[in-house]
Amino acid sequence: MKKLIIGLGNPILGDDGVGWKVAEIVQKSLQAQPGYRLPYRPSNSKTIEHLSPVEVECASLGGLSLMERLLGYEHVILIDSLTTGQNPIGSVQVFPLEKLPHPMAGHSASPHDVSLLTALQIAANIGANVPLKIDVVAIEAQNVYDFSEALTPAVAAAVPVAVEQVLLLLQEAP
Amino acid sequence: MTQRITIDPITRLEGHGKIEIFLDEEGNVANTYFQIPELRGFERFCVGRPVEEMPLLTNRICGVCPEAHHMAAAKAADAVYHVDPPRTAKMLRELLYSAFYCTDHTTHFYALAGPDFVIGPDAPVAERNILGIIHKVGLEIGGKVIQMRKYGHTVVEMIGGRKVHPCTSIPGGLTKGISKEQQKEILEMGKWAIEFAQFSLKLFNDIVLGNKEYVDLILNDIYTHRTYYMGLMDENNHVNFYDGKVRVVDPEGKELVKYAPQDYTQHIAEHVEPWTYLKFPYLKAVGWKGFTDGKDSGVYCATPLSRLNAADGMATPKAQEEYEKFYKTLGGKPVHQRLATHWARLIELLYAAERWVELASDPEITSDNFHTVPTETPTEGVGIVEAPRGTLTHHYITDERGVLTKVNLIVGTTNNYAPISMSINKAARNLIKKGTVISEGLLNMVEMAFRAYDPCFGCATHSLPGQMPLQVTIRDVNGTPVEVFKQFC
Numbered sequence: 112m113k114k115l116i117i118g119l120g121n122p123i124l125g126d127d128g129v130g131w132k133v134a135e136i137v138q139k140s141l142q143a144q145p146g147y148r149l150p151y152r153p154s155n156s157k158t159i160e161h162l163s164p165v166e167v168e169c170a171s172l173g174g175l176s177l178m179e180r181l182l183g184y185e186h187v188i189l190i191d192s193l194t195t196g197q198n199p200i201g202s203v204q205v206f207p208l209e210k211l212p213h214p215m216a217g218h219s220a221s222p223h224d225v226s227l228l229t230a231l232q233i234a235a236n237i238g239a240n241v242p243l244k245i246d247v248v249a250i251e252a253q254n255v256y257d258f259s260e261a262l263t264p265a266v267a268a269a270v271p272v273a274v275e276q277v278l279l280l281l282q283e284a285p
Numbered sequence: 286m287t288q289r290i291t292i293d294p295i296t297r298l299e300g301h302g303k304i305e306i307f308l309d310e311e312g313n314v315a316n317t318y319f320q321i322p323e324l325r326g327f328e329r330f331c332v333g334r335p336v337e338e339m340p341l342l343t344n345r346i347c348g349v350c351p352e353a354h355h356m357a358a359a360k361a362a363d364a365v366y367h368v369d370p371p372r373t374a375k376m377l378r379e380l381l382y383s384a385f386y387c388t389d390h391t392t393h394f395y396a397l398a399g400p401d402f403v404i405g406p407d408a409p410v411a412e413r414n415i416l417g418i419i420h421k422v423g424l425e426i427g428g429k430v431i432q433m434r435k436y437g438h439t440v441v442e443m444i445g446g447r448k449v450h451p452c453t454s455i456p457g458g459l460t461k462g463i464s465k466e467q468q469k470e471i472l473e474m475g476k477w478a479i480e481f482a483q484f485s486l487k488l489f490n491d492i493v494l495g496n497k498e499y500v501d502l503i504l505n506d507i508y509t510h511r512t513y514y515m516g517l518m519d520e521n522n523h524v525n526f527y528d529g530k531v532r533v534v535d536p537e538g539k540e541l542v543k544y545a546p547q548d549y550t551q552h553i554a555e556h557v558e559p560w561t562y563l564k565f566p567y568l569k570a571v572g573w574k575g576f577t578d579g580k581d582s583g584v585y586c587a588t589p590l591s592r593l594n595a596a597d598g599m600a601t602p603k604a605q606e607e608y609e610k611f612y613k614t615l616g617g618k619p620v621h622q623r624l625a626t627h628w629a630r631l632i633e634l635l636y637a638a639e640r641w642v643e644l645a646s647d648p649e650i651t652s653d654n655f656h657t658v659p660t661e662t663p664t665e666g667v668g669i670v671e672a673p674r675g676t677l678t679h680h681y682i683t684d685e686r687g688v689l690t691k692v693n694l695i696v697g698t699t700n701n702y703a704p705i706s707m708s709i710n711k712a713a714r715n716l717i718k719k720g721t722v723i724s725e726g727l728l729n730m731v732e733m734a735f736r737a738y739d740p741c742f743g744c745a746t747h748s749l750p751g752q753m754p755l756q757v758t759i760r761d762v763n764g765t766p767v768e769v770f771k772q773f774c
Contacts, residue, residue: 121345122345123342123345124324124345125331127648129731158561170449171345171351171450172449174396175392175396175431175434175547176434176449177439179431179435181440220566224392224396224397224415225396225414225415229416231415231429232418233416233427233430236416236424236427236433237417237424237427237428237431239431256324256325256332257324257325257326258324258326258327258329259326259330266673
């Protein structure tokens, strides 16, 4: 199963970038495992067939752009910050994309175009190769308004928890 | 009894925007407020960093138009180092930028603006989206939109080194050029983009201009404001997205000023209101007279419609034809009807595609001369480009090592904060009257007033609250909700 793990958010906007931090650690953990190969990046700009069994990446995308990035993968894990205001700061939730609290939650939507779910529907309509399974690992964030490269303590403490959840999801769907 | 209607957040737009509509005792609109929380501390975050990091850092201010910030930052960094990039570098940057414009304007029309016209402003919200367009116009349209976006991303990646967040612009030019094979590929994609832009204009012509109801809606006074207009122009006063001088025309279309980027502080000032953190830029020469239009009010607008109004024409032939048709159809220059911005945006889409082909056809585009090494001591510089949603100004001051000591940005949408607020107010006052049944369709028509501006408040790369994308709450005098409207997009 061709897999993509993608950390979403803005890496310079405090807790908003927690998805990136988790994805970076997931990538390091995977590299330490035998049989894992780094994603092959060609020097020219053409997209080529990815050689690694699991690809890990960080992105500031949503909506149509995020959908476009997910095409061709069978299993995708999105790591993202959420600000529901209802869960304790730093709590980690895991759910399938369809169970997202609402269509515009997290970074799945680009409010400038459409929600990821709508974007995926468009892709399916035109016969594109949409993922069979999309999981979300969401971390409740606190500071998403002040530019900073640092996480607030409760969110920083959630990073290893989220990493473990991502690795568990990988094991569950080999 | 005072009622408050809240539209929160705004459908299909930046998630944190909020419109508050206050009704008076009679049930008429007393006042409206359009609020957006500001992301804080960007200047502080930048100070102390080398200026050459700015084209990468400013990419991250906003997930909607990182390419625009990359370009404005690159131009400001050129200015800080007093270096003029070679012709090839300028062409490559503008080529990347033209491709980005095609992607961005396409997305706005088909995902945000189009549904109101193709499906109908008061159609059920479940249908009033891009899927509804695909359903109504045909499946192939979805494929074309995705294809256009893909071509745009491909060019951005070829020249900018990465999709979406380019990383190749540095003070003095670019870190890489393109090969002859890439040039050929870019050219072919550009020719397809021209056809796509023409297809989009035909769609607009058939579906919108061919429907009297929609034409009347566009020409309706409730969506009209007579303000000043701003846009970046080349030496012939033709619209240019990447380079030139900023031209401002008055509500009658006469030039007020045409200024070079470094002179922006002489012409633009910012007004502060107690109910919002965001400032309202206005024209210094005219002055701030409140949220009002007309020649005596310094409120200006910077949008696709503004650029067309501020220009004497378009630099490419097919776009020029459409430009002439635009003003002929709408009764001459300037056009003040804000909903006409959607048409103007499609004319710009055609211009961007034509410019893409023009630049890709230039034999010098594959030259190795894509960087001038800066040799002067860095000091201060301003870079201005036209972001799709308005004139974008980056202003940096550094010490002699090129380390930033001051940063000031006026982003595209900020220019339009006053006119957007005015448009919402006017639409709400006209649409919501004593005894009006406040329906979702009616509130969508209020939203249409500002959707025309393609507003973006830099939070697309930003966590959104786990709430409905649109929630309208009507409260009684005690603040108790008496009715709640919700919708998905």
